[in-house]
Amino acid sequence: MAKRVLILGAGGVGNVVVRKCAMAPEVFGSIVLASRTRAKCDAIAADIGGGRVQTAGVDADRPEEMVALIRDVRPSLVVNVALPYQDLAVMDACLATGVDYLDTANYEPPDVPRFEYRWQWAYRERFEAAGIMALLGCGFDPGVTGVFTAHAAKHHFDEVRYLDIVDCNAGSHGRAFATNFNPEINIREITARGRYWQDGSWVETEPLEIHRPVTYPGIGPRESYLLYHEELESLAVHFPTLRRARFWMTFGEEYLTHLRVLQNVGMTSIQPVRIQGVDIQPLQFLKAVLPDPASLAAGYTGQTSIGCQIRGVKGGRERTCYVYNNCDHAACYREVKAQAVSYTTGVPAMIGAMLMLQGVWHRPGVWNVEQLDPDPFMAALPRQGLPWHEEIDQPLAFDDVPA
Numbered sequence: 001m002a003k004r005v006l007i008l009g010a011g012g013v014g015n016v017v018v019r020k021c022a023m024a025p026e027v028f029g030s031i032v033l034a035s036r037t038r039a040k041c042d043a044i045a046a047d048i049g050g051g052r053v054q055t056a057g058v059d060a061d062r063p064e065e066m067v068a069l070i071r072d073v074r075p076s077l078v079v080n081v082a083l084p085y086q087d088l089a090v091m092d093a094c095l096a097t098g099v100d101y102l103d104t105a106n107y108e109p110p111d112v113p114r115f116e117y118r119w120q121w122a123y124r125e126r127f128e129a130a131g132i133m134a135l136l137g138c139g140f141d142p143g144v145t146g147v148f149t150a151h152a153a154k155h156h157f158d159e160v161r162y163l164d165i166v167d168c169n170a171g172s173h174g175r176a177f178a179t180n181f182n183p184e185i186n187i188r189e190i191t192a193r194g195r196y197w198q199d200g201s202w203v204e205t206e207p208l209e210i211h212r213p214v215t216y217p218g219i220g221p222r223e224s225y226l227l228y229h230e231e232l233e234s235l236a237v238h239f240p241t242l243r244r245a246r247f248w249m250t251f252g253e254e255y256l257t258h259l260r261v262l263q264n265v266g267m268t269s270i271q272p273v274r275i276q277g278v279d280i281q282p283l284q285f286l287k288a289v290l291p292d293p294a295s296l297a298a299g300y301t302g303q304t305s306i307g308c309q310i311r312g313v314k315g316g317r318e319r320t321c322y323v324y325n326n327c328d329h330a331a332c333y334r335e336v337k338a339q340a341v342s343y344t345t346g347v348p349a350m351i352g353a354m355l356m357l358q359g360v361w362h363r364p365g366v367w368n369v370e371q372l373d374p375d376p377f378m379a380a381l382p383r384q385g386l387p388w389h390e391e392i393d394q395p396l397a398f399d400d401v402p403a
Helices: 012-022 036-050 063-073 082-099 124-130 146-154 183-191 232-240 253-264 280-287 329-336 338-356 372-384
Strands: 005-007 028-035 051-058 077-080 100-102 133-136 159-169 194-198 201-205 211-216 221-227 244-248 273-275 279-280 303-314 319-330 363-369 389-392
Touching: 005 012, 005 051, 005 063, 005 338, 012 028, 012 338, 012 389, 028 036, 028 280, 028 338, 051 063, 051 389, 063 082, 077 082, 077 338, 082 100, 082 124, 100 338, 124 221, 133 338, 146 159, 146 232, 146 303, 146 319, 146 338, 146 372, 159 211, 159 221, 183 253, 183 279, 183 280, 194 221, 211 244, 221 329, 232 244, 232 363, 279 280, 303 338, 319 329, 319 338, 329 338
Parallel strands: 005 028, 005 077, 028 051, 077 100, 100 133, 133 363, 159 244
Antiparallel strands: 159 303, 194 201, 194 244, 211 221, 221 244, 273 279, 303 319, 319 389
16 A cells, blocks of 8 residues: 655755655655745756655754644655754654654764764664654665674675675765765764774774775776775674674875865864854855755766675585675666766665555664565665665675684
């Protein structure tokens, strides 16, 4: 039976989610798209056409506004692809109204880049008591990378021991400096200290201190930098046999040069600066002058490649698994008028929402994707435009695990 969904956020990812939901009327019978800027919602709805999408204006920072909107719309599920600063306010509204919740990025306090799940995990008992579900981090990374790991653990390993998540964007958008998703979140993430899981504890590094070339399928070698990414926290908890878990992402030299200059002149700071009697956060100002990630889609060429390199044990013997997806920017634009970074985040959110509404992935409480059965999600990925590939017991893109 088709159900009603409320989607929060009309940026690049929100655009993908609503368009993909509109393509599946048998699941998403009614769609409401809401944002602080209703005009963005109206433009997407008009382009989709057919009266498939209704729109609303809401400030998701205000729980009372969210509660009023949810009570008015009466959705079965709220898909939150707005800013991660708003996660807790939206979860509070879902608790107040008894509605399921899904997001693609963990809560982050506005005043400090922490990238932790603990604030949202603290809602577990309240969601269980209310009989509703919260699905956290259902994008690609986090999201599909957790499902890839769960898939490998279920089908190829008795014990997973080493995990490297590798993320490459080999596309070109023709801009001197731009971020592929929200600039404020992106730059906070990159300029934070690195961190990885090693033998039961976290090892910290300086920002972008550790890097190495990684050979990505269909792309070739790209310099890749060790970052902290939030799925490492949940994967280390949910796969306690992991001896090490790391996350790597590619950056071009031109991008890093611009970033270093911006850091050196203070433009990436989140500490307010008083200008003519007004407090302005430099990073928020920088966000305002950088290109909107959604505007990069037209003319974007090249591919992304994101995957999980896993080493572990099966039947007493060591084995490896590399499971990954490659996604083409131009193909994404032809389908949903988006670039591949938005597409690879938005499509998994739509799949997670579909599985929740169908009751395939539904249980009260707060869950990360890797805690659920990976099989229906993995089956849906190629049907929805994200085909995956795996290589078992083949040489990894890089391998520095002692024999």
